[in-house]
Amino acid sequence: VQGRYHPEKDRQSLARRSLRKSVTLRLGQTVAADESPNPLDFSSSETRDVLEEMFEERFGGDALDAFEDEMKKARKEGKAADAGFYAKELFARLLTAEPVPDEQLVELAQARAQAVMAEMGGARGLPPERLGTLEPAALEASEPITVALSMEARE
Secondary structure, eight states, X not given: OBOEEOHHHHHHHHHHHHHHHHHHHHTXXXXXXXXXXXXXXXXXXXXXXXXXXXXXXXXXXXXXXXXXXXXXXXXXXXXXXXXXXXXXXXXXXXXXXXXXXXXHHHHHHHHHHHHHHHHHTSTTSOOXXXXXXXXXXXXXXXXXOOOBOOOOOOO
């Protein structure tokens, strides 16, 4: 079983999860290491405040001021109709700078391979000694996210 990862799509998903977790923790909520955080309430003033704080830490006060000016202009033009628009835009900008090391992509591919192995080797499945994994691999941009299976004959 070869676990694979999509460099762009998986990196974006991991970044989104990481950022949501950071915001959730700053909001004083707990998230178990192996769990995904709950969706964020972008209409909440507390969420907005945490996102502003994180934005200023990452990009600086001048960047936050410029962002606020941009959002004022968007409101005047009628583009910011929904209550959470400002916070959603902050989140989107922070997402572009959220670091996801390549090691996390490899770990994701390995976890995918292990999940397939667990299914194939379950209570009525193949014996563990007949299953194995290959090194994780990156997919091409046009490929769907899959796990590769191959078979070898052993003597």
